[in-house]
Amino acid sequence: MNPHDATKQPGAHLVAEMLGVEDPWTLNIAYRPSDPLYRAATLVIGAAHELDELHGRVTRTTQAALGLLEPVGRGEFNGSPSSYTPLRSAVKQTGRLVSAQNAAYERLVQSISAYRRLLPEPDPTQPSLTEARDLSGEQISGRDDDWAIAGDRRLRALEAVEAGGLRFRQSALYGHTYLTYRHGQSPNPFVWAETVQRLVADGLLDRDTSEGLYRPGQLISLTPKGEAALRDARTATPRVSAALNRSNTTTLPGTTADTAVVPAPGAATKPSRSR
Numbered sequence: 001m002n003p004h005d006a007t008k009q010p011g012a013h014l015v016a017e018m019l020g021v022e023d024p025w026t027l028n029i030a031y032r033p034s035d036p037l038y039r040a041a042t043l044v045i046g047a048a049h050e051l052d053e054l055h056g057r058v059t060r061t062t063q064a065a066l067g068l069l070e071p072v073g074r075g076e077f078n079g080s081p082s083s084y085t086p087l088r089s090a091v092k093q094t095g096r097l098v099s100a101q102n103a104a105y106e107r108l109v110q111s112i113s114a115y116r117r118l119l120p121e122p123d124p125t126q127p128s129l130t131e132a133r134d135l136s137g138e139q140i141s142g143r144d145d146d147w148a149i150a151g152d153r154r155l156r157a158l159e160a161v162e163a164g165g166l167r168f169r170q171s172a173l174y175g176h177t178y179l180t181y182r183h184g185q186s187p188n189p190f191v192w193a194e195t196v197q198r199l200v201a202d203g204l205l206d207r208d209t210s211e212g213l214y215r216p217g218q219l220i221s222l223t224p225k226g227e228a229a230l231r232d233a234r235t236a237t238p239r240v241s242a243a244l245n246r247s248n249t250t251t252l253p254g255t256t257a258d259t260a261v262v263p264a265p266g267a268a269t270k271p272s273r274s275r
Helices: 010-019 036-073 081-118 129-135 153-163 193-201 224-249
Strands: 166-170 177-181 205-207 218-222
Touching (some): 010 036, 010 081, 153 166, 153 205, 177 193, 218 224
Antiparallel strands (some): 166 218
16 A cells, blocks of 8 residues: 555655655665666655745645635625735635645656656566567557556566456546556556557557546456457577576687586586595
């Protein structure tokens, strides 16, 4: 579950929702200051803090405006221009803060997207999407959202949908789309909404649009094409890994294998002569 309350810390909540982290404020500690990911993570932290701070100011200003509205509702204002001056000022200030808050939200979404584009492959032991497609003779699509299915992200998303209960939900506060798994929990291992959206666009997944995005959420299921892709991905991973291993151990022209290091099958090892 997301540990942050969206009504109190929408910035921290959004980072946790979109990146699958519990503590957004420590996002940059795993990187060196010279690492581009350090700067990208720091921008995410700053944007989340800005959004939370503006959210608090909007809340306080709105509460003050509501206090000024109560006498108006009771008919206690005399209708003179001066009697409405505090109310007009509070409403104007609230409008400015709401506009600033909306801009802060957009900056946070953009900074999260920039950070995710810099992330390395999820599983360094698995061949990359480019390597796998090159070995199979296919071409990469060159689309702007290829990063969403890089590495094992495509396979993880297909497996999460196969497990059942994965749904698209929409934030009532800001309108962004995210994923929930069964009882409102985030998928584990974490799956990005962009990955599922890409697979829906590719025809591998289907979303039940007859259900509401807010409640209960739109259930995601595998299409026949997605079921075939999942089978192929599960069988292709060890096959591609084996192909990569063979290519890495191929003897280069003009060189010979070091049989002293790797004895031939069945060859006896000659004991060393003691001096």
